[in-house]
Amino acid sequence: MNNVVETIKKSVKTDRFEHHDYYLMDELLSEDHLLARDAVRDWVKREVSPIIEDYANRAECPHHLFKGLAEIGAFGPSLPVEYGGGGMDEMAYGVIMQELERGDSGVRSMASVQGSLVMYPIYRFGSEAQRMKYLPKLGSGEYIGCFGLTEPDHGSNPGGMVTNIKKVDGGYVLNGAKMWITNSPVADIAVVWAKDEDGKIRGMIVEKDWEGYSAPEIHGKWSLRASITGELVFENVFVPEENVFPEIKGLKGPLSCLSKARYGIAWGAIGAALDCYDSALRYSKEREQFGKPIGQFQLTQKKLAEMITEITKAQLLIWRLGSLANEGRATPAQISMAKRNNVNMALEIAREARQIHGGMGITNEYPIMRHMMNLETVLTYEGTHDIHLLITGMDVTGLNAFK
Numbered sequence: 001m002n003n004v005v006e007t008i009k010k011s012v013k014t015d016r017f018e019h020h021d022y023y024l025m026d027e028l029l030s031e032d033h034l035l036a037r038d039a040v041r042d043w044v045k046r047e048v049s050p051i052i053e054d055y056a057n058r059a060e061c062p063h064h065l066f067k068g069l070a071e072i073g074a075f076g077p078s079l080p081v082e083y084g085g086g087g088m089d090e091m092a093y094g095v096i097m098q099e100l101e102r103g104d105s106g107v108r109s110m111a112s113v114q115g116s117l118v119m120y121p122i123y124r125f126g127s128e129a130q131r132m133k134y135l136p137k138l139g140s141g142e143y144i145g146c147f148g149l150t151e152p153d154h155g156s157n158p159g160g161m162v163t164n165i166k167k168v169d170g171g172y173v174l175n176g177a178k179m180w181i182t183n184s185p186v187a188d189i190a191v192v193w194a195k196d197e198d199g200k201i202r203g204m205i206v207e208k209d210w211e212g213y214s215a216p217e218i219h220g221k222w223s224l225r226a227s228i229t230g231e232l233v234f235e236n237v238f239v240p241e242e243n244v245f246p247e248i249k250g251l252k253g254p255l256s257c258l259s260k261a262r263y264g265i266a267w268g269a270i271g272a273a274l275d276c277y278d279s280a281l282r283y284s285k286e287r288e289q290f291g292k293p294i295g296q297f298q299l300t301q302k303k304l305a306e307m308i309t310e311i312t313k314a315q316l317l318i319w320r321l322g323s324l325a326n327e328g329r330a331t332p333a334q335i336s337m338a339k340r341n342n343v344n345m346a347l348e349i350a351r352e353a354r355q356i357h358g359g360m361g362i363t364n365e366y367p368i369m370r371h372m373m374n375l376e377t378v379l380t381y382e383g384t385h386d387i388h389l390l391i392t393g394m395d396v397t398g399l400n401a402f403k
């Protein structure tokens, strides 16, 4: 495996990304935030950019990156150090996600799922024994985790789930299936949400070796090709009482994990947008048509000017959300607004950047199509574009479109 990775690294171009900070937002970040961001940026340039097109082309997940992600502190950056996290604040978590997604949304997904959807619920809802048993191994990348909420017939409406647990001596018997689960085929453990006999949603940690557990891979994705996705199938899996989260009941358990991950995605999308803008800006100065650089044409300038304007607005939005998150005041609806706006902004920018690259924009010589295809998933997972719109609508009107 290592030889293959080294050969691929040697055969590809270097990552020429330069940061774009039109409103001097870096001045609003602390020295620690900048150090964390630059360390992750260097790591992405070294470890991700040289190989990612090839992995995406082959629809293969670069599993070897799990260890490196752990080493750079990408798993649970804002969780306490004693529980396997990085002990940093929400802004640091955000800038790390931005840099990872600048490399690839799938790589950011590896970190989002492990940190926000697996470590965070164990930290927030787990017993002390559950925390001590699983968090250090997840933080160090020794264990890979996944998060099972979505089902084949319940995506936007997870409250309708049919996966269930029934009480037996010493624990529960788990039955059902989860769909579209990032990392499930390679996960050592799964945080699973299922209804108990009273119809209340409970969370639990399920280990891959338990009888009746399987996690088949989903093939044929044109998006997030360098990320592995699968199902989770439970056929009479015995889950000991000690693996069930003791207190949390109801949909607010999984939804509060989603708030954490959606916040990271709102930062991450800016990374993907910056990469597309950076590539388009450079190309517009290097590519000549009609005897001059295409960046000299007003129509190209309009595209670039609108791109940096939208990126700057998204940066301002996320900086304020990060400040509120650090104060513990960011509401789920505010997070929904940022996730929806920033991911859509990134997707629009990817489409404009593709046009600026002309025919070259459809090739894997440039990162554009990979980002654009990835962002189609990012627009849908963690709550679709329209679901987040309805969350904002509900927040401002006080009227619930889902009931």
Ligand code: TGC
Binding pocket: 108, 109, 110, 112, 113, 147, 149, 150, 155, 156, 157, 158, 159, 182, 250, 251, 252, 253, 255, 256, 257, 258, 259, 261, 332, 381, 382, 383, 384, 387, 391, 402, 403
């Ligand atoms: P509703 O009655 O509104 O709420 C139930 C309870 O949950 C509370 N709540 C939240 N708490 C924390 N954070 C949030 N974001 C919350 N949203 C709601 C709410 O206050 C209530 O609490 P309580 O105490 O009253 O019980 O629930 P509903 O059934 O009407 O659904 C509302 C809706 C549609 C907004 C929600 O179900 C939703 O967000 N749907 C989208 C589903 C989704 O986002 N799935 C994501 C699956 S995971 C994933 O995609 C991972 S991708 C991984 C990767 O990065 O690779």
Ligand code: FAD
Binding pocket: 113, 146, 147, 148, 149, 150, 154, 155, 156, 157, 179, 180, 181, 182, 183, 224, 229, 377, 380, 381, 382, 383, 384, 385, 386, 387, 390, 401, 402
């Ligand atoms: P549906 O809910 O069927 O939605 C279809 C369409 O209907 C959408 O446009 C939606 O906006 C619209 N719609 C639905 N309800 C309404 C409404 N009330 N009003 C208006 N429009 C509506 N899930 C996990 O649990 N864990 C994971 O790790 C995970 N990883 C994923 C990785 C990938 C690559 C993908 C693609 C998905 C992943 N998901 C995961 C699932 C993801 O969260 C769901 O795909 C998403 O929540 C949408 O559900 P759905 O695909 O069933 O679409």
